[in-house]
Amino acid sequence: MKLIFLGTSAGRPTVARNVTAIALIFPEHQHRFWLFDAGEGTQHQLLRAKMKLNKLERIFITHLHGDHLYGLPGLLSSRTYFEGAGKLHVYGPPGLRAYLECVMLQSGAHLNYELEITEIEAGPIATGDEDFAVEADELVHRIRSFGYRIVERQRSGPLQLDLLAQRGIRPGPLYGRLKRGEDVVLENGETLRASEVVGPPAPGRIVAILGDTSPCEAAVRLAKDADLLVHEATFGTGMEEKAADYGHSTILQAAQAASLAKAKRLAVTHISARYDEQALAQQISEVRDVFPNIEAAFDFLELILPPH
Structure with missing residues (x-):
């Protein structure tokens, strides 16, 4: 099980960073994968990562801002050209269905596979997946924004x-x-x-992937005991007031959320274009006393989550 960051920029793409998209890949299941958000250009990023759309099974949209959504219609259309592309499930906030139906109707798009759109609320999501349970909770942003908690079901222990x-x-x-x-x-x-x-059962892995958010209790709940928390960090430490004005978080606030949740690992993303790599590295080093196991995501970063 691994994550690949396909876009890590906030608001708009830069030369080095595309806008938000994250793939959660299951190598043990024929490399099928789920996608979290699909900013403009996501299908190009998938091509560069050598990932095929016929392996894509589920898409989870955190909120309807364009830097998390505008790549979705093109991606859905392109999937038609991949042999063996089966049913695709798309989950997201209320309004997602109207958006996609309007785009598909007005553009005359035709899909040769079944597309199921589910508009979510806070709580468990009925995905029907036997291996993972998914829960959503509403965060604090300028529009409705959700975070997702993905929990691998307990696995049987080893044979003696x-x-x-x-x-x-x-x-x-x-x-x-x-x-x-x-x-x-x-x-x-x-x-x-x-x-x-048979040995004792092994607990499943937990991943929390949050949409845009100001600090809130829901973020900590979703990330509780997570093996990996993916948290936005649009602004640097010291810009908490401006972050609140725009419904975002600072790197320090992301580290504080991971610490409160007792997460094992934190990757911050959704990085403002105002920070170059040197400035970002400095910001990360300054919050390690709050949460030591933190790193800044960049496009095509792969994070492996080994089984327990």
């Missing part, structure tokens, strides 16, 4: 191969049943309980 060998049980179908937590009856009539030969 040495114990199975001692019992004379060779690799085969019984291994799979035991791994799934099923008790099995052996050839001698003895019942072997899965709990005897």
